[in-house]
Every structure is written in structure tokens, then in C-alpha cells.
Amino acid sequence: MxxxxxxxxxxxxxxxxxxxxxxxxxxxxxxxxxxxxxxxxxxxxxxxxxxxxxxxxxxxxKVLMPGFIDPHLHPSLSAMLLPMHFITAMEWKLPDRTVPPTTTPEDYLAELQRIESEMATADEPLHTWGYHNLWHGEVNRQMLDAISTTRPIIVWQRSFHEIYVNTPGLDWSGLDLDRIASHPQVDLEEGRFSETGKNIAMAQMNAYLLAEDRFRLGLDLTAAAVHQGGQTTIGDLTGGLLDTDNEWDAMCAALDRPEVPFRVQMIPAGIRGTTGASGIEGGLALVKHRAERGTQRLFYRNNVKLFTDGGFYAQLMQVGGVGFIDGHHGEWLMPPELFEQLARMYWNAGYQIHVHCTGDLGVELALDTLAKLQWERPRFDHRFTIEHFGLSTPEQVRRIADLGAIVSANIYYVHELGEAYWAGSVGYERASQMARVGSLERHGVTTAYHSDFTMAPCQPLVSAWVAVNRVGESGAVMGAEERASIDAAMRAITIDAAYVLGMESEIGSxxxxxxxxxxxxxxxxxxxxxxxxxxxxxxxxxxxxxxxxxxxx
Amino acid sequence: MIPLTVIGGYLGAGKTTFINKMLTETSGQRIAVLVNDFGDLNIDVDLIADHDGETYELTNGCICCAIGDDLDETLRGITGSANPPDAVVIEASGVAEPDRVATYGGAWNGLELAKTIVVVDVETITQLASDKFVGGLVMRQIAAADSIHLSKLDLVDDQRLAHVTNWLADKTPRSVGA
Structure with a gap:
């Protein structure tokens, strides 16, 4: 001073x-x-x-609070999505618009029709995000052609697993239709591209989606959304998502400016660079290399991200016990042995490890691994972080506390998916207890809330509202015993979120x-x-x- | 139609060794093998005619490609080739459900699913089958097999082998061989 x-x-x-x-x-x-x-x-x-x-x-x-912190979102992903038209089952307050909920198939098509009719230029592609069949029913090429036979329409499913396009959209995509017609996850008749079929279509559209001007607009809208939520620090939890020099340059150009009122901690994925001649050690080398770069507003620290099980919105989380109602199985994003090897490497190198875990078996793998690492080489203040925390058990919360782990929870799951997963995934008992933040509070586990934007709105007061009330889509309370106190909720978006990012001595209070x-x-x-x-x-x-x-x- | 064979089995089961043998001991068939990673593949240097980092061409006419991030692109290259192979083999990842890979690969125009072979490590399989994280997956892999290939026989005695063979017979009606 x-x-x-x-x-x-x-x-x-x-x-x-x-x-x-x-x-x-x-x-x-x-x-x-x-x-x-x-x-x-x-x-x-x-x-x-x-x-x-x-x-x-x-x-x-006015009332002053510490600048809010969202420790887990993905600016590159939201940069691709925010320039799109949102038609969503939930209300979305975005910097440039408020999107009202659209919850029936009829309303979905009517809203798409309205957007189409209000677009200024005749051939500009209409990309819309937020479609989900649980609310919006079926969509196909014929239904989209009924909205326009001239304008390309591309419907992006909420969890990115599928897209639907109309006939002009097929033409516009530039895809070689004869070549991809044989692909098992492409249905040209229906205009449907799923999973790897979607990846092919997306790769073809990347030139448009990642075009410099559009990506910049998306990053500017992301910055506005982060500001709108009242946030002054965020974590990019696979910073960056695409991991290209172009992405880094674009993020610096958009976000490292005096006009931008927040900083971004970049946390790299520890799985990159681990195949090939260098083996898993290549991952550590890459993580160290990434940390060498940084600006005032975009910087790396001593953190790395790993993964256990599949996506929560896609219902690919690993669920223990009796599993899913329909009998399907979740997936491991890497073999448990490889997860353990990577975790051990980063643990022994002194890193804070953030683990994407969505189902209770994913949490179990993370905790079993942590227990082994603690046995082999005890560490204090390691801040091993369970990220997302969809399904879990009360017994796991006690182990989280005993092992010294902490949690960054996507609490919005309760609001958007609580009732949907009661009806169509795991039933009421487990769906009502997803993101059990009340148990975490009772066990004194440091807990942050995140949005994983655009998995949830990047509005910490919305996250706090879900945590304290646990109201589902209909307004019914889901898991009253797992409600957080107001103080725990406010800590989870300020000082405890700072702790998850290892920045509690600088920000958060x-x-x-x-x-x-x-x-x-x-x-x-x-x-x-x-x-x-x-x-x-x-x-x-x-x-x-x-x-x-x-x-x- | 080109016959497609899917090779499944958990991490470390011995899929790569099995594939190596398949590649080098083929009797005149030109096989295209798609593997996850060249890392452990140890092709006899005398057999390599050419390689460019993504594809190995062998002197016996077989080729071996790394799937990398894009199985689709690799499959498209093979089915669209002017000189297609006699057979295609896909190595499923250690945490993949082989029947999903088989359904997916078999649905490609130009490919026809012939069979799914699952490689089983006789030393570790019974323990793996009760593992709380992958036990269910390993049992589904076995259930998805048209035939089971036993590996690492040199690491166990006859008593153990008999035990595993009986255990497998109890789990699956499929043929079991080494």
C-alpha cells in the first residue's frame, strides 16, 4: 500500500x-x-x-455483497449458443432478452414460427437452442419445412446430443448428403443428426458457429450475462473448451479489456495430451505448459479437471444400486483405472483436482480414489472437489467430509430436472434428493454452487433460490430436508466459491x-x-x- | 458387404495382443483393423510396408488405423475406398458396451455385422466381474459376445483355468476358446 x-x-x-x-x-x-x-x-x-x-x-x-463467483462454466460453449434464438422449457433471463418458458409442442412450433417471421433477412440461418422432447414433443424435417421452405432452420437440443434441420438447412450445411446417408445416426428423412452424426454436422457448421465475428459476439454476450448475474469472478472449468490458440486469442481479445468487469480462472482438462508416445505424463506437461500463459483477467492456477461418469442431462451418469427405471446404463468417460492413474499423477504433483461426477457411482469412484491417494501420500488442504454432484448418497456426504473433499454443485438440476427425473429417470426418492446440499451443510463441507452455463442460468441468486427452496418446475418442493440455509447459500456464491477456486485470500468477502x-x-x-x-x-x-x-x- | 467383427473386452484384457495375432497370422485375407491407440500395438517391423502416423500398411495387405476422435471418418474412408478390404475389425474401447459398437458399425452402408468377440483375461476376470464400478459393464461385455477368447493362459494353472471356464459356462452359452 x-x-x-x-x-x-x-x-x-x-x-x-x-x-x-x-x-x-x-x-x-x-x-x-x-x-x-x-x-x-x-x-x-x-x-x-x-x-x-x-x-x-x-x-x-443499496446492499453491498462480495462480488458473486461462479466457479464452473464454459464461456466458449455459451459463446456458440448465445447468438442463437432460445426456445426453452424454463425461463431464461439473458442480457439482451428474457425468454419466457415454452412447455408444449404446440407452443414450441408457434414460437419458432414467430421467430422466423420476425427475422430481417430472408436467407439468414435460424439456429435455435433449448428444444427438449420431454416438453416439446417431436420435431422433424417436415414440421420445420412447414415453418420455412427457404430459410435454413437448425434446432439444437438442450443437451447438444441432437440437432434437427429442415430441407434448406440440409442444403445450407454443405454436407455431402450421399456420403452421410448411410450413417447410422443420421436420418435425412427426419432431418435428425444425433451423437456422432451430430458431430459430423457440427464440424461442417463450425466455420459458421466459430466464425470470428460470431464467436466474438457470443463472448460479448457471455460477458454481459456474467455481469448481469452480478459476478466478478468465474472459473472456466475446461479452460478453454476447444483448447486451440485461436480460442485463447479470441477469449483474450473479448475478455481481457478494461470494460469487462470480471476475471476468469482457467482450469485445464487433465486428460488432454495423455495418449500417444508420452503417455499420461504428457497430460501433466500440457497442464504445466498452459499455466505459463495468462493475462490480468484470464489466468491459470494450480488446478486441473478430471472426469468420472457421463452427462447428467443426457442421463449417462453412473447410478449404483438398482439403476434407472428404463434399465439403461450410464457410462464411464474413462476407465476407472485410468482415472486413478491420472488422479495420482496430479495429486503427487500437488494439484487441486476437480472431478466431474454426476451419478452416485461416479462420486463413489472419486471418493475411493481419494481414499487411496490419502493412504499413499496424505495431503491436507488439498481441496479435491466433487463437481456437479447430481446423484449421491447421505453416506457419501459423510465420506466427503472425512476425506477433506469439497463440493461445487449444479443446484439448478433440482429445479429443472427434479420432477422430470422422478417421472422418467430414477423415481421420486432419488430424484428429490439430487444435489443434496442440506446434508453437505450439516456435515460442514465447503460447498459452492455453479451454473455450468448454459446447463443452468449464470445467475448466482437463482442458484441460491433453488438451494434454499428446492422448488421443482411445478413449484412443488423436492427434498425439503436437503434445503440449504440462506447463509450457506450466500456463502456458496461468495466466500466458499472463492475457496473452491483457491482464491479465498483475495476475493469472496x-x-x-x-x-x-x-x-x-x-x-x-x-x-x-x-x-x-x-x-x-x-x-x-x-x-x-x-x-x-x-x-x- | 464387408463383414465386420467387433473386439470387446475390458481394459487390459488382451485385445491388442489378440489383434496383433490376427493381423500377422491372416491367411490371405486383407483385414482393416481400427484400434483405439497404437500405444501398445507392437507390429513386427518386417511386416510394416508403410506408415504415416494414422495408418499402418502391412506387407500382407492388411491395414491398421487409429480411430482417434473420429470413428465415422475412418469408417467412411474404408467403406468408400476404391479397393475395400475383405474384412473390417473394430476394437471397442475398454469401457465400451460391445453391442453398442456392433449395432453402430453394423448399420453402416457397406458393412455387415459378422460377430462380436470378447477377450477375457483368465487371471482377473472373476475379480473384475464383482468390481463395484465396472462389474456390471464387464458382465454385459461377456453377454454381448458371440464368442469368448481367453487370454493370459500362461499366467494361471490348470485348476484356475478350469474354474474360469466353468464360471463362464455358467454366465454365457457362447463358445469359449483360447
Whole structure:
């Protein structure tokens, strides 16, 4: 700190510091992007006497919280999707639009028709994201041709496993239709491309989806969405998703600018570079190599991501015991032996390991592996993190606590999938207990909430609202015993999320010496009706001392 | 139609050794083999006519390709080739369900599913079958086989071999050989 500095004092109706030793205040002194002192104008008088200062009363009737943190999302993925038209079963509040829920097949087609008719240029492709047959019924080429026989229409399923296109879409895609007609996961008659068939179609469309201008627009919309949610730090949890130099350059160009009010911790996937001559050691070399690059706003730390089981939205999680209602099986994203080898390598190299686990058997593999590693080479403060945490058992929560692991949960699963998975996946008992954050709180496990955007909206107050209320799509409570307290929920989007990213000494609470990152709210989350948490108006943020109001719409 | 054979079996079962043998001991058939990784494939250097990192061409007319990230592209190359092979063999990954690979590969125009062979390591199989993470998968792999190939016979005694053979007979009606 400089011997002489100029202080800016933000006064507020209330400052929720999230520092339990000094929980509330109504003034924060800031200099050079750093918090100097928290308290009242009276208590900070010695600082005011010693330095020049100005008092900023912009927040006189607002509530300041530490800048919100989403420790797990994917900016490159949202950059591809946000320029698309959203038609979704849930409401989505996006920076440039609010998407109302569309929950029936009739409404889905009507909405698609409306979007088509309002598009300005006649041949511009219409990409729409969010389709899900549980709500929207069947879609096929003929139905899409009925909407337009001239404009390419490409329907992206919510979990990216399928796309549907109309006849102009087939032409526009540039696919060699004769060649791909024989592909078992391509149905040209229906206009349907699934799994690897979808990958072929997507590879062909990448030139469009990843075109410099479009990708930049998508990153700018992503940045706006992150700001809109009140976030000042995010984690890119396979940073970057595509892992190309072009992607890194595009992310730096879009996000490493003074106008962008947040920082991005990049966490690389530890599986890359592990095949071929160098073996798994190639993965460690690549992770080290990635960490050599970094800018002020995009940086790597000492973290790596691994995977156990398949996707939660795709119902490919590994489920123990009696499995799924329909008898299908989940999948392992890598053989358990390879997972253990990789985990051991990164563990012994001193990394914090984040493990994508969606089903209870995936969690079990992560915990069994952690137990072995602890036996072989005990570590304290290792922060082995269970990511997603869809299905689990109460017994596993106790083991998580005993082994010193922590959790970053996609709590939104409860809201969007709780009732859907009751009816069509694992039944009520297990579906109602997904993302069991109440148990984590009772066992004192450090827990963050994430969005995995666009798996969930990147709005931490929405995550907190789901955690505290656990209301499903219909409004019914799913798993009342697993509701979180308001304090646990607010910690999960501030100080505990900072802990998951290994940044708790720099961000996550409002206290002297930390970065001056604030989320500015109209109301106090601790005092509002819990069902209104997600509706609290966000004025904007302060990032490293600078005010970033949200544009009023 | 080109006959397709799928080789399944858990990680470390001995699929690569089996494939090596298949490639080098073929009697005149030109086989195209799609493997997950060249890492453990140890083709006799005298048999290699040419290789470019993704494909090995052998002096006996067989070829061996790494699947990499794109099984589709590899299959398209083979079925669309001006000089197609006599047979195609796909090595399923250790955590794959062989019947899914068989259904998928067999649905390609120009390919016809001939059979699924699952390689079983006689030393470890009974323990693996009760593993809490992959036990179910390993049993589904065995159930998906048209025939079972036993591997690593040199690591066990006759008593163990008899035990595994009886155990397998109890689990599957399929033929079991070494």
C-alpha cells in the first residue's frame, strides 16, 4: 500500500461482508482496486484523517455483497449458443432478452414460427437452442419445412446430443448428403443428426458457429450475462473448451479489456495430451505448459479437471444400486483405472483436482480414489472437489467430509430436472434428493454452487433460490430436508466459491486487503422472503474499485 | 458387404495382443483393423510396408488405423475406398458396451455385422466381474459376445483355468476358446 493514497468511500444501507467475524457494515473504503477498511464512517476515521478521500453515496440505499463467483462454466460453449434464438422449457433471463418458458409442442412450433417471421433477412440461418422432447414433443424435417421452405432452420437440443434441420438447412450445411446417408445416426428423412452424426454436422457448421465475428459476439454476450448475474469472478472449468490458440486469442481479445468487469480462472482438462508416445505424463506437461500463459483477467492456477461418469442431462451418469427405471446404463468417460492413474499423477504433483461426477457411482469412484491417494501420500488442504454432484448418497456426504473433499454443485438440476427425473429417470426418492446440499451443510463441507452455463442460468441468486427452496418446475418442493440455509447459500456464491477456486485470500468477502469486488443489490438476501431471492434487483457490480452499473432495460 | 467383427473386452484384457495375432497370422485375407491407440500395438517391423502416423500398411495387405476422435471418418474412408478390404475389425474401447459398437458399425452402408468377440483375461476376470464400478459393464461385455477368447493362459494353472471356464459356462452359452 502506498504511503499516501486517495480513498473512495462507498456508503451503503448495508454491507453484508460474508466475513463471519465482522458480518455487517455500512461503509467500505477503497483505493487502487483494493479494500482498505470496512466499517462505518466513524470507525474508519483514522484512515480518513491520514489520506485524501471522497465519499460516494451511489449505494446509499443499496446492499453491498462480495462480488458473486461462479466457479464452473464454459464461456466458449455459451459463446456458440448465445447468438442463437432460445426456445426453452424454463425461463431464461439473458442480457439482451428474457425468454419466457415454452412447455408444449404446440407452443414450441408457434414460437419458432414467430421467430422466423420476425427475422430481417430472408436467407439468414435460424439456429435455435433449448428444444427438449420431454416438453416439446417431436420435431422433424417436415414440421420445420412447414415453418420455412427457404430459410435454413437448425434446432439444437438442450443437451447438444441432437440437432434437427429442415430441407434448406440440409442444403445450407454443405454436407455431402450421399456420403452421410448411410450413417447410422443420421436420418435425412427426419432431418435428425444425433451423437456422432451430430458431430459430423457440427464440424461442417463450425466455420459458421466459430466464425470470428460470431464467436466474438457470443463472448460479448457471455460477458454481459456474467455481469448481469452480478459476478466478478468465474472459473472456466475446461479452460478453454476447444483448447486451440485461436480460442485463447479470441477469449483474450473479448475478455481481457478494461470494460469487462470480471476475471476468469482457467482450469485445464487433465486428460488432454495423455495418449500417444508420452503417455499420461504428457497430460501433466500440457497442464504445466498452459499455466505459463495468462493475462490480468484470464489466468491459470494450480488446478486441473478430471472426469468420472457421463452427462447428467443426457442421463449417462453412473447410478449404483438398482439403476434407472428404463434399465439403461450410464457410462464411464474413462476407465476407472485410468482415472486413478491420472488422479495420482496430479495429486503427487500437488494439484487441486476437480472431478466431474454426476451419478452416485461416479462420486463413489472419486471418493475411493481419494481414499487411496490419502493412504499413499496424505495431503491436507488439498481441496479435491466433487463437481456437479447430481446423484449421491447421505453416506457419501459423510465420506466427503472425512476425506477433506469439497463440493461445487449444479443446484439448478433440482429445479429443472427434479420432477422430470422422478417421472422418467430414477423415481421420486432419488430424484428429490439430487444435489443434496442440506446434508453437505450439516456435515460442514465447503460447498459452492455453479451454473455450468448454459446447463443452468449464470445467475448466482437463482442458484441460491433453488438451494434454499428446492422448488421443482411445478413449484412443488423436492427434498425439503436437503434445503440449504440462506447463509450457506450466500456463502456458496461468495466466500466458499472463492475457496473452491483457491482464491479465498483475495476475493469472496468484503474485508481489508481483498480486491474491491462488490455485487450491488436493492434488497438484503437475508431479509427477503426466500421465494423472492431470485427476483432481487441487481444494480450492477464494482470490479476492482470501479463501478459497473447494469444497463436498465 | 464387408463383414465386420467387433473386439470387446475390458481394459487390459488382451485385445491388442489378440489383434496383433490376427493381423500377422491372416491367411490371405486383407483385414482393416481400427484400434483405439497404437500405444501398445507392437507390429513386427518386417511386416510394416508403410506408415504415416494414422495408418499402418502391412506387407500382407492388411491395414491398421487409429480411430482417434473420429470413428465415422475412418469408417467412411474404408467403406468408400476404391479397393475395400475383405474384412473390417473394430476394437471397442475398454469401457465400451460391445453391442453398442456392433449395432453402430453394423448399420453402416457397406458393412455387415459378422460377430462380436470378447477377450477375457483368465487371471482377473472373476475379480473384475464383482468390481463395484465396472462389474456390471464387464458382465454385459461377456453377454454381448458371440464368442469368448481367453487370454493370459500362461499366467494361471490348470485348476484356475478350469474354474474360469466353468464360471463362464455358467454366465454365457457362447463358445469359449483360447
Amino acid at each position: 502506498l504511503a499516501s493514497m486517495h480513498l473512495r468511500i462507498y456508503t451503503a444501507k448495508l454491507v453484508r461482508t460474508m466475513n463471519p467475524s465482522f458480518p455487517t457494515a455500512n461503509a467500505v473504503a477503497v483505493a487502487d482496486g483494493q479494500i482498505v477498511e470496512v466499517g462505518t464512517l466513524e470507525s474508519m476515521q483514522p484512515w480518513l484523517d491520514a489520506h485524501t478521500h471522497e465519499i460516494d453515496e451511489t449505494f446509499a440505499d 468484503i474485508s481489508s486487503g481483498k480486491k474491491a469486488d462488490f455485487t450491488v443489490l436493492d434488497e438484503d438476501p437475508y431479509e427477503v422472503d426466500p421465494m423472492r431471492l431470485k427476483d432481487i434487483n441487481i444494480w450492477g457490480t464494482v470490479f476492482e474499485g470501479h463501478k459497473f452499473p447494469l444497463a436498465t432495460r
